[in-house]
Amino acid sequence: MEDPHTQQSSHAQQSSRAKQDSRAQQDSRTERHSHAQQQTRELPSWLAAEQDYEPQTDRSSFVQKSALSIAAVLRQLRLDDGTSARFSPSAPLKLVLLVLALVANSLSRNLMVTLILLACVLVRALFLNRSALARVVAVSLGAAGLAFIISLPAILLGQSTSAVRLGVKALVSTGLAMEVALTTPASQLTGALRSFKVPNLVIMTIDLTLRNIVLLGERALETLIALNLRSVGKDSDKRSSIGGVGGTLFIRASVSAQDTYDAMVCRGFDGTYDPTSRTTFRRIDLLWVGSTILLALLFLHLEGILFA
Amino acid sequence: MHIPENYLSPSTCAVFDVVMLPIWARAIKKVQQSVPREKMPLLGIAAAFCFLSMMFNIPLPGGTTGHAVCGTLIAILFGPEAACLAVSIALIIQAVFFGDGGILAIGANCFNMGFVLPLVGFGIYRFICKRIDGRKGELIGAAVGSYLGLNAAALLAALQFGIQPALFHDATGAALYCPYPLSVSIPAMMLGHLTIAGLAEVIFTVGILAFLRSAVPSFGIEGSSEKAQTAPAFALLAALIVACPLGLIATGDAWGEWGLEDLAQMVGYEPAGLASGWEWSAFMPDYSVGALPEWVGYIVSAIIGTALLVIIFRLAAGAMKPTVDFDTPAH
Numbered sequence: 050m051e052d053p054h055t056q057q058s059s060h061a062q063q064s065s066r067a068k069q070d071s072r073a074q075q076d077s078r079t080e081r082h083s084h085a086q087q088q089t090r091e092l093p094s095w096l097a098a099e100q101d102y103e104p105q106t107d108r109s110s111f112v113q114k115s116a117l118s119i120a121a122v123l124r125q126l127r128l129d130d131g132t133s134a135r136f137s138p139s140a141p142l143k144l145v146l147l148v149l150a151l152v153a154n155s156l157s158r159n160l161m162v163t164l165i166l167l168a169c170v171l172v173r174a175l176f177l178n179r180s181a182l183a184r185v186v187a188v189s190l191g192a193a194g195l196a197f198i199i200s201l202p203a204i205l206l207g208q209s210t211s212a213v214r215l216g217v218k219a220l221v222s223t224g225l226a227m228e229v230a231l232t233t234p235a236s237q238l239t240g241a242l243r244s245f246k247v248p249n250l251v252i253m254t255i256d257l258t259l260r261n262i263v264l265l266g267e268r269a270l271e272t273l274i275a276l277n278l279r280s281v282g283k284d285s286d287k288r289s290s291i292g293g294v295g296g297t298l299f300i301r302a303s304v305s306a307q308d309t310y311d312a313m314v315c316r317g318f319d320g321t322y323d324p325t326s327r328t329t330f331r332r333i334d335l336l337w338v339g340s341t342i343l344l345a346l347l348f349l350h351l352e353g354i355l356f357a
Numbered sequence: 358m359h360i361p362e363n364y365l366s367p368s369t370c371a372v373f374d375v376v377m378l379p380i381w382a383r384a385i386k387k388v389q390q391s392v393p394r395e396k397m398p399l400l401g402i403a404a405a406f407c408f409l410s411m412m413f414n415i416p417l418p419g420g421t422t423g424h425a426v427c428g429t430l431i432a433i434l435f436g437p438e439a440a441c442l443a444v445s446i447a448l449i450i451q452a453v454f455f456g457d458g459g460i461l462a463i464g465a466n467c468f469n470m471g472f473v474l475p476l477v478g479f480g481i482y483r484f485i486c487k488r489i490d491g492r493k494g495e496l497i498g499a500a501v502g503s504y505l506g507l508n509a510a511a512l513l514a515a516l517q518f519g520i521q522p523a524l525f526h527d528a529t530g531a532a533l534y535c536p537y538p539l540s541v542s543i544p545a546m547m548l549g550h551l552t553i554a555g556l557a558e559v560i561f562t563v564g565i566l567a568f569l570r571s572a573v574p575s576f577g578i579e580g581s582s583e584k585a586q587t588a589p590a591f592a593l594l595a596a597l598i599v600a601c602p603l604g605l606i607a608t609g610d611a612w613g614e615w616g617l618e619d620l621a622q623m624v625g626y627e628p629a630g631l632a633s634g635w636e637w638s639a640f641m642p643d644y645s646v647g648a649l650p651e652w653v654g655y656i657v658s659a660i661i662g663t664a665l666l667v668i669i670f671r672l673a674a675g676a677m678k679p680t681v682d683f684d685t686p687a688h
Binding site: 159160161164165167168171172174175179180182183186209210213217351 | 638640641646647648649657660661664665667668671672674675
């Protein structure tokens with residue numbers, strides 16, 4: 050057993066040592082602190098050096114233009130997937146009527162049919178939403194202007210009316226096609242194609258293409274933005290990145306296509322489209338068919354084929 | 358009242374074309390400030406009313422025809438600047454597509470029917486509205502304003518016709534353009550417009566205004582800027598389109614709108630400037646569509662003109678910057 054006195058003295062020694070230690074620690078802390086303060090006051094030379102780095106200007110028009118055009122296409126595709134209105138005919142009938150109207154417009158030798166169709170196009174355009182209306186007008190006027198410019202030599206030869214007539218015909222045809230495209234959901238269009246006995250493979254290709262354009266477009270946009278962010282200064286090796294973007298997209302496209310197909314198979318898709326489940330005829334179709342027959346009779350009469 | 362091609366000398370046309378340029382510029386600027394973006398399609402519908410009312414030809418005393426314009430109506434609903442633009446665009450569509458009114462004379466026609474008519478009509482409407490309160494004052498103001506506005510425009514057209522023989526004639530004194538002097542043109546124009554055509558303008562303006570105030574109260578610049586229920590207005594447009602072949606009942610031409618052969622028969626010679634002048638071959642001349650029966654052509658023309666006007670104003674609304682009022686609290 051130890052003597053209690055010696056125990057007490059050893060305690061006292063220990064406590065004095067501990068005090069000394071803590072003082073020493075405090076001293077070392079204050080030393081370090083002051084040292085650190087000294088360090089912050091003196092910036093390292095490499096950090097203090099004035100930077101005058103200006104990246105060399107580089108023409109990145111390829112990346113920017115590609116990104117902008119992809120974004121524009123995406124915006125248009127997302128704009129409206131096509132919404133049919135209350136008085137729209139069902140999708141298959143709509144396609145048939147479109148083809149008939151385009152043929153009648155192209156074949157007619159007088160302006161009457163074209164003008165009646167123009168009235169139809171304009172009335173439908175009245176009820177489109179603003180962005181869709183702007184697209185229909187822009188595309189149709191573009192087509193009409195092109196047709197007019199192509200037939201400008203006719204004006205020089207003294208046939209000014211035919212140039213105007215061709216322009217109006219182009220306007221009507223393009224307007225009709227645009228309105229059908231903008232007022233029909235993509236799924237209904239592919240369903241309508243099936244009811245015209247279009248092969249399954251063709252429909253599936255169109256269907257998957259329509260769906261994948263948006264997805265791949267988004268990825269292309271991401272890749273281009275990434276490329277743009279990383280290429281600071283002059284990038285002499287830009288051409289190789291074009292291949293990189295394309296290659297990455299191709300790999301992603303094939304992976305995505307395989308994934309989509311697998312998902313469809315998992316959900317019971319056996320490669321055939323069922324036309325009946327997708328297309329439902331509406332009551333309003335009868336009205337459309339009736340008025341089309343009337344217009345067709347009028348067309349034949351005006352062309353001198355019927356009741357001439 | 359549509360002055361045809363070559364009835365005014367090219368220099369007279371040029372003067373009015375140049376005069377209209379700053380007026381249009383100011384009107385566009387003012388409309389951008391005063392008409393909210395949401396209201397622009399309604400302005401298109403109002404312009405369509407104007408277009409259709411000009412298709413209703415009414416037989417006038419003296420064997421000529423006349424028509425209403427409805428410029429005062431648009432001025433009451435949307436302000437005189439908006440009326441100027443709406444009537445001008447309707448007149449341009451009529452001239453380019455339907456050959457109604459000359460291309461070179463667009464400036465003169467727009468000055469008469471697009472500028473003077475709504476301005477005079479709106480000024481008198483405001484004057485009366487301040488003195489007679491309520492719906493009664495509005496309708497009386499619209500009636501008197503539209504009547505005097507139309508007659509002011511007709512008087513101007515008569516003056517433009519009448520000064521031509523005094524200013525432009527050859528060595529023998531034969532007129533080069535419009536052959537009738539002021540002593541003939543003013544009585545001839547004013548007789549019809551002070552009586553039947555003025556009355557037609559009053560009926561159209563007051564009738565449409567009363568209908569819109571009761572069926573679509575927010576139609577116009579003063580209503581709430583929430584989306585207006587346009588179905589009744591479209592229904593009225595459709596009714597006017599179906600009824601517009603009634604305008605074919607009035608046979609004969611409007612005063613000052615004859616063909617060259619008819620004019621030569623009446624005055625005994627072909628005015629040289631009129632015979633050799635440039636003429637635009639319109640798409641659907643006189644609102645006819647080829648071999649279609651006249652009334653079908655008239656309806657197809659009315660549909661095309663109406664739709665074009667509404668589409669133009671909808672596109673203009675799309676091009677305008679959205680106006681957000683930060684002062685009014687959110688609902």
